[in-house]
Amino acid sequence: MLSLYTYFRSSAAFRVRIALEWKGLAYRSIPVHLLRDGGTQHTPEYAARNPQRLIPALDVDGRTVTQSLAILEYLEETHPQPPLLPPDALGRARVRALCAAIACDIHPLNNLRVLRYLSSTLGIDEPQRDAWYRHWIETGFDAIERLLQRDRPTGPYCHGETPTLADCCLIPQVFNANRYRIPLDSYPTIGAIHDTCLRLEAFQRAAPQAQPDAE
Ligand SMILES: N[C@@H](CCC(=O)N[C@@H](CS)C(=O)NCC(=O)O)C(=O)O
Structure with missing residues (x-):
């Protein structure tokens, strides 16, 4: 179990x-x-x-x-x-790189304990903290949007015709961006992939609002 x-x-x-x-x-x-x-x-x-x-x-x-x-x-x-990884090694490397761009290069900078340290220890006020949050999402999304637009394997999902681990990482990061009201207009590919994923039951069932502990 x-x-x-x-x-x-x-x-x-x-x-x-x-x-x-x-x-x-x-x-x-x-x-x-x-x-x-x-x-x-x-x-x-x-x-x-x-x-x-x-x-x-x-x-x-x-x-x-x-x-x-x-x-x-x-x-x-x-x-x-x-599968959530493509069959070819280069494809798997691309998917893992997209995962890392989110999970290693955006998310840790905006984690709760980091935000708390900025506020409580360094005395940064709320508008500055929110600017920090937005900055790292926008920096990350700028690059990811360009990668997705540039690379041929991008399809309705981050990589091809079915979801991969990259979509498992991207959609929650878009959720965070939405929470901080970051407009997605500059990220049309990310936005389109997000909409495609959210049509799938798996993504809907995994969403924050569908969880037993949702408030
Ligand atoms: N690299 C870790 C990051 C996990 C992480 O940062 N989780 C956040 C929630 S999204 C957390 O537990 N934060 C608690 C805290 O900052 O005290 C992973 O991918 O699992």
């Missing part, structure tokens, strides 16, 4: 939920509220499971896998059908 430690608004957990839903895997959601009581990711119980105190974590028969990209790869290796 798979159990996912998740929070409805966590975009890293959203990535994993999409993959679980796309592959039709049954899993139990264990909500970890990132804000309540100072953040329940900091409880000794959760910190013992994931010493990084970050969501998501996937429990597989009593063993814990952390880091959303590692979890996505684990799910792909253990449940290869329907």
